Structures are given as structure tokens and as C-alpha cells.
Amino acid sequence: MNEVQPIRTDAENAIISRFPDFAKKQSHWGGAEIARERTAAFEILKSKGLPSRRVEEWKYTDLRAMLRDMPSPAEAPSREAVEVAAREKSAIDLSDAFKFLFVNGKNFAMVKAEGFEIYSLANGDKLPKAVSDTLARERKHALNAAVALNTAFMTDATIIHVPAGKRLARPIHLAFRHEGKIAQSSFPRVLIVVEQGASVTIVETQDGPAGVAYFDNALVEIDAGDQAEVNHVRHNNAGGASITLSTLAVRTGHGTKFSSFAMATGGAISRHQMFFDLAGKNAELSVQGATLLRGKQHADNTMIADHMAGGCVGRQLFKTVLDDNSRGVFQGLIIVRPHSQKTDGKMMSSALLLGDDAEMDNKPELEIFADDVQCGHGATVGALDENLLFYLRARGIPRREAEILLIESFVGDAIQHIENERVREALMSCASAWLAERS
Amino acid sequence: MLEIKNLHAEVADRKILQGLDLKVKAGEVHAIMGPNGSGKSTLSYVLAGKDGYTVTEGSVQYQGEDLLALQPEERAAKGVFLAFQYPIEIPGVTTMTFLRTAVNSVRKQRGEAELSTPDFLRFVREKAKDLNIDQEMLKRAVNVGFSGGEKKRNEILQMALLEPKLCVLDETDSGLDIDALKVVADGVNALRSPQRSMIVITHYQRLLDYIVPDVVHIMAKGRIVRTGGPDLAKELEERGYAGIETEIA
Numbered sequence: 001m002n003e004v005q006p007i008r009t010d011a012e013n014a015i016i017s018r019f020p021d022f023a024k025k026q027s028h029w030g031g032a033e034i035a036r037e038r039t040a041a042f043e044i045l046k047s048k049g050l051p052s053r054r055v056e057e058w059k060y061t062d063l064r065a066m067l068r069d070m071p072s073p074a075e076a077p078s079r080e081a082v083e084v085a086a087r088e089k090s091a092i093d094l095s096d097a098f099k100f101l102f103v104n105g106k107n108f109a110m111v112k113a114e115g116f117e118i119y120s121l122a123n124g125d126k127l128p129k130a131v132s133d134t135l136a137r138e139r140k141h142a143l144n145a146a147v148a149l150n151t152a153f154m155t156d157a158t159i160i161h162v163p164a165g166k167r168l169a170r171p172i173h174l175a176f177r178h179e180g181k182i183a184q185s186s187f188p189r190v191l192i193v194v195e196q197g198a199s200v201t202i203v204e205t206q207d208g209p210a211g212v213a214y215f216d217n218a219l220v221e222i223d224a225g226d227q228a229e230v231n232h233v234r235h236n237n238a239g240g241a242s243i244t245l246s247t248l249a250v251r252t253g254h255g256t257k258f259s260s261f262a263m264a265t266g267g268a269i270s271r272h273q274m275f276f277d278l279a280g281k282n283a284e285l286s287v288q289g290a291t292l293l294r295g296k297q298h299a300d301n302t303m304i305a306d307h308m309a310g311g312c313v314g315r316q317l318f319k320t321v322l323d324d325n326s327r328g329v330f331q332g333l334i335i336v337r338p339h340s341q342k343t344d345g346k347m348m349s350s351a352l353l354l355g356d357d358a359e360m361d362n363k364p365e366l367e368i369f370a371d372d373v374q375c376g377h378g379a380t381v382g383a384l385d386e387n388l389l390f391y392l393r394a395r396g397i398p399r400r401e402a403e404i405l406l407i408e409s410f411v412g413d414a415i416q417h418i419e420n421e422r423v424r425e426a427l428m429s430c431a432s433a434w435l436a437e438r439s
Numbered sequence: 440m441l442e443i444k445n446l447h448a449e450v451a452d453r454k455i456l457q458g459l460d461l462k463v464k465a466g467e468v469h470a471i472m473g474p475n476g477s478g479k480s481t482l483s484y485v486l487a488g489k490d491g492y493t494v495t496e497g498s499v500q501y502q503g504e505d506l507l508a509l510q511p512e513e514r515a516a517k518g519v520f521l522a523f524q525y526p527i528e529i530p531g532v533t534t535m536t537f538l539r540t541a542v543n544s545v546r547k548q549r550g551e552a553e554l555s556t557p558d559f560l561r562f563v564r565e566k567a568k569d570l571n572i573d574q575e576m577l578k579r580a581v582n583v584g585f586s587g588g589e590k591k592r593n594e595i596l597q598m599a600l601l602e603p604k605l606c607v608l609d610e611t612d613s614g615l616d617i618d619a620l621k622v623v624a625d626g627v628n629a630l631r632s633p634q635r636s637m638i639v640i641t642h643y644q645r646l647l648d649y650i651v652p653d654v655v656h657i658m659a660k661g662r663i664v665r666t667g668g669p670d671l672a673k674e675l676e677e678r679g680y681a682g683i684e685t686e687i688a
């Protein structure tokens with residue numbers, strides 16, 4: 001087919017011109033397999049360009065228009081930068097966590113693993129079978145622009161392997177931090193394989209300097225085996241001028257319990273993609289989000305729950321608070337394959353508009369091919385309820401405090417699902433701090 | 440305590456209150472009775488300061504101050520309390536958090552120290568016990584899933600905790616069975632004092648057997664049309680609102 005090529009943007013030109021040198025520099029690791037994957041990803045980007053609003057999936061987050069330029073891929077940070085990063089604290093900072101520190105996309109973990117193993121693809125570490133099997137599996141979302149960008153420009157893949165039956169009492173913390181005043185791009189990549197019956201809590205934090213227009217595009221893949229239990233929480237607190245893309249790609253097994261929570265307060269433009277493949281029967285998937293935006297911030301939560309096997313329960317609840325002229329996006333898709341009977345899926349997205357010029361785009365969708373299922377979705381957008389405010393004020397609570405109480409309860413409704421108490425409280429304080437800064 | 444003169448108020452461009460006069464002295468309990476739609480709830484909202492209730496004429500003096508110039512929260516802090524006819528449900532906010540925020544907001548505005556958590560808990564437990572409110576109810580979101588009786592008792596609990604000077608009770612008896620009514624009436628009676636005034640709005644005489652008023656007013660079409668002693672309520676019960684309305688017409 002002969003498609004008309006639109007004129008390339010600066011970002012697209014940057015991708016095309018930087019790739020050959022970049023790929024050459026990375027050719028010392030990964031062998032032919034990685035090189036092939038990398039090139040394939042690049043070819044997708046080159047032929048399709050960055051997705052614009054004409055691409056249905058990117059309708060509300062026009063990456064082509066938003067990512068005007070792609071800053072150069074980050075160089076290895078200086079020792080000082082790493083030391084500075086190591087001292088910084090994130091909103092969620094658990095003293096007992098196994099902390100992996102990623103500075104400008106590169107892993108500087110000084111973790112002593114206990115009960116699990118850490119590998120690096122770039123180091124050519126010999127991988128256990130469970131990991132190589134996962135790596136060998138075809139990537140369903142390889143065509144997605146954010147995933148393809150990460151694959152084309154990855155500098156390593158950090159691999160965490162939790163062997164069968166291991167129940168890690170201490171959480172794993174992936175701390176993604178951007179350092180320095182120069183705008184750079186980073187493409188961190190992590191694969192976590194949690195084998196049968198193992199359990200782990202994973203916390204991701206994303207922080208960076210205000211006023212630096214950096215670009216971050218992380219890919220975290222989690223393969224959770226049969227009966228495994230994984231609680232995942234992420235907080236995007238990226239610098240106020242940054243553009244961030246992030247993808248969480250999850251595959252669950254038989255009877256797996258998986259929860260994921262996405263909080264976003266940072267960044268100028270952000271898009272978090274959650275792809276859940278419910279590949280085994282009777283898994284439980286619980287996903288929530290709390291997004292708090294102000295100024296001109298734009299944040300997108302895009303979720304696909306693919307019920308590839310029957311009997312799974314899926315619950316999604318996303319809460320978005322929009323002040324000033326910020327913009328929120330929620331796209332949620334529940335797919336139920338023909339043989340996935342007894343699927344029980346519910347998806348809800350609610351937005352609270354505080355600013356007169358704030359905007360929310362909700363796009364919930366169901367694609368159901370099985371007949372014996374229970375699926376539903378809902379979406380609401382509205383301002384604070386004046387009747388509720390009046391009731392509180394009639395009890396002596398000043399308007400501003402009444403608003404805070406109502407907004408806290410609005411996002412608290414999602415945050416309360418987080419199992420780990422300290423993480424839950426950290427995110428609740430984070431929401432309170434955001435509210436305290438409200439003018 | 441309270442002096443309302445020639446009060447006219449509109450809601451959504453509809454004239455509801457049309458020249459209402461009412462004077463309540465400290466320590467007095469006044470009952471306002473009237474048919475549905477006569478403007479009783481509108482009066483209570485105007486006194487509490489709800490948006491959308493526009494006063495077009497007249498004045499309301501409360502403890503020598505222009506009540507209408509104050510924000511709802513300021514009125515509450517100065518001692519005006521409205522027990523809502525339809526208490527609002529607030530999902531996600533526990534009753535305990537709500538009560539503590541309210542009590543401490545009011546204390547702060549009154550120049551009093553905020554209560555520590557243990558002091559507050561002791562205070563709430565004591566008042567809640569008198570109203571047959573158990574601890575479980577306090578842990579639930581405000582009014583969410585509460586029965587009619589629980590909602591009304593929760594209103595009286597708030598009234599007890601906020602220590603108001605002027606209480607306006609809007610049909611606190613509606614939807615209550617006789618036992619629940621007694622609990623609520625006992626709660627209200629316990630708060631009667633020479634410094635505290637009450638306006639008890641009701642559609643039925645029944646409540647006034649338990650909360651005996653000093654003065655009874657009959658309201659119709661946005662005005663007080665008759666004023667008398669407790670006997671007036673009895674007369675009303677015998678003759679019905681229709682009889683009274685023909686009399687004034």
C-alpha cells in the first residue's frame with residue numbers, strides 16, 4: 001500500500017538520525033536476538049512515525065504533536081549525580097525496601113538481594129529458565145509506540161527473579177530518578193518474573209528536576225505465575241517540564257492475585273499504559289489510579305485488561321482531580337475472549353473538575369466475545385457537590401477545608417485499596433500535600 | 440437572640456418567604472408548624488446561609504449582628520445550628536473524621552484550643568451514648584447507608600458536640616417511629632438551657648408532646664399567620680391546616 005508520508009517532526013527526525021550510532025554503541029551486548037528486536041522496533045517507528053490523534057489509541061494524547069523534539073539519549077551519569085540521586089527521597093520511600101536506583105535510566109542498584117535474584121541483560125548474565133522462557137515469548141504490545149521506542153533505545157534490561165514459593169516480606173523499590181540540568185531521554189527497562197506461589201510488593205517511583213524538559217520512557221514487565229501474589233504501586237512525580245511515557249505489561253497465571261496502583265502528580269505530559277494479559281483461569285486483577293493535576297498538566301491512563309482465560313475477576317477504579325486548565329484522559333478496554341466464560345469485570349473512572357477550564361476525556365470500552373460474563377463500566381465527570389459543601393460548612397468547616405475533605409475522600413476511595421499500609425499512607429500524604437499547595 | 444423582620448426570600452426566582460416576622464428570646468423554644476410547601480425548610484436554609492436562597496427584603500438580627508452578612512461556617516461558629524430535614528450523605532468521609540473536623544473548626548473560630556484526639560474521643564463517646572449511637576456507626580461514612588433514625592440521631596449528636604446557641608430543627612421527627620422519636624426528643628431536651636434557643640419545625644403536633652415549646656407559630660405561604668402557646672398546636676391538630684388556612688384567607 002502506498003501511504004502518503006507526512007513531513008517528519010523534529011522528534012521523528014531525531015529518532016531516525018540518532019538510531020544508527022546508538023544501536024552501534026549498544027551492539028556489545030544482547031547478541032543477535034536483541035539487535036533484531038531493536039531494529040524491528042526502530043523500523044516500526046520509522047515507517048509509522050510517532051502516533052498522532054488520528055491513531056485511535058492516541059486520540060487524546062497526540063504524541064506526535066506533544067513530543068516536539070526527542071532529547072538525546074542520556075549519557076552515563078557522573079558519580080556525583082549518582083551520589084546526589086542516592087540521597088534524594090521519594091514520596092514513597094520505605095526504609096526496609098530493596099531499592100533499585102535508576103539514574104537517567106541506568107540501574108545503579110546497590111541492593112543485596114535476599115530471597116530473589118538480579119540479572120542484567122547488558123552484562124550477559126546467565127539467566128534461569130523461567131526468565132529466558134518469558135523473554136522468548138512474543139511481545140504482544142511490540143507495535144505500541146512507547147514500547148517500540150523503549151525497545152529501540154534500551155541500554156539494558158534489569159531482571160528480577162523471584163523463585164517459586166518465595167514470599168518477600170520486604171518490598172522491591174524501583175526508584176527512577178532524572179538528574180542534571182540538561183534535557184535527556186532515558187529508556188529504563190525492567191523485567192520481573194515472579195514464579196508460582198511467590199509473593200512480592202513492587203513500588204515504582206519517578207522523580208526529576210523541575211524545569212528540565214527531559215523525556216522518560218520506562219517499560220516494566222511483570223510475569224506473575226500461578227497462584228503468585230503481586231502488589232504493584234507506582235507514583236509519577238516527574239519534574240514539571242518533563243514528558244513521560246510508561247508502560248506496565250503484566251501477564252498473570254492460574255489463580256494469580258495481581259494489584260496495581262498508579263498515582264500521578266508530576267510531569268507536564270504523561271501517559272501511563274497498563275496492559276494486563278489474564279492468561280490463566282481464576283486470576284484476580286485489581287487496578288486503581290489517582291491522578292492530581294493542575295496548571296497545564298496533561299495525564300493519560302490507558303488500560304487494557306485482556307481476559308484470555310475464564311473465571312477471572314477484574315476491578316478498575318480511576319480517580320482524576322483536575323484543577324486550573326489541566327487535562328486528564330482515561331482509556332480503558334476490557335476484552336473477553338470467546339472461551340473466557342464466567343469473567344467478572346468492572347471498570348470505573350471518575351473525574352472531579354476543580355478548574356473551570358479543566359477537561360477530562362473518558363473512553364471506557366468493552367469487547368466481549370463470550371456469553372456467560374458479567375462486565376460493566378462507568379464514567380463520571382463533575383464538580384464538587386455544592387450540597388455536600390454546604391452541609392460541611394453548616395457544621396463550621398470553612399469552605400477551603402470542606403473542599404479538601406471532599407477531594408481527599410474522592411481520591412482516598414481509590415488509595416484505600418492499597419494493601420501495604422505505609423505505601424497507602426505515603427500516597428495519602430502525597431494527596432494531602434498536593435491539596436495544601438492548591439491556591 | 441434572634442429577630443427576623445419582614446423577611447422575603449426567593450429560590451430559583453420563586454418568591455417563597457413573603458414578609459416573615461419572628462422574635463426568639465434566649466432560652467425559648469419556638470415551634471413552627473405549617474403545611475408542606477409553606478416555606479419552613481426555606482426559612483431554615485436562609486438562616487443557615489445556603490447559596491441560592493436570596494433574601495430580597497427584610498433583616499435577620501442574631502445576637503445583635505446581621506446574620507445574613509455571614510458565611511455559613513461563620514454562622515455555625517457563632518452558634519447557629521441547623522438539623523437538616525434531609526441529612527446529606529458524604530461517601531468516603533468517616534463520621535468520626537467529619538465530627539472532629541467540625542468540632543475543631545468551630546473551636547478554632549471561637550478562639551478555643553483544638554481538642555486532642557483522646558479528649559475528642561471521650562467527648563464523642565459520652566454524647567453518642569446518650570443518643571444510643573454505637574461506635575460502629577461513627578466509623579461509617581457520614582450518613583451513608585444510615586437508616587432514617589440513625590441520620591436524625593447523628594444530627595442531634597452534631598448539635599450536642601457543637602454546643603450551639605440557636606438550634607433550628609427541621610422536621611427532625613419525620614420518618615421516626617415512636618421509640619426513635621423519644622430518643623431524639625430526650626437528646627434535644629437535654630440541650631435545653633436558659634442560654635440556648637430553639638426553633639422546632641414540624642408538620643405534626645406529635646413531636647411537641649415530647650419537646651414542649653414555649654411559643655407555637657403557624658406558617659402558611661411564607662409568613663407566620665398565627666402565634667400562640669402550646670394549645671395552638673392542639674387546636675391545629677383538631678381542626679387541621681385547612682381550617683386554619685380558611686380562617687386567614
Ligand SMILES: Nc1ncnc2c1ncn2[C@@H]1O[C@H](COP(=O)(O)OP(=O)(O)O)[C@@H](O)[C@H]1O
Pocket residue numbers: 450451453455473474475476477478479480481482
Ligand atoms: N430549590 C428549589 N427550587 C424551586 N423551588 C423550591 C426549591 N426549594 C423549595 N422550593 C419551593 O418552595 C416552596 C417551599 O418549600 P419548603 O421551604 O421546602 O417548604 P416546607 O419545608 O414548608 O415543606 C415549595 O413550593 C417548594 O416547591
Ligand SMILES: [Mg+2]
Pocket residue numbers: 479480481524609610
Ligand atoms: Mg421542609
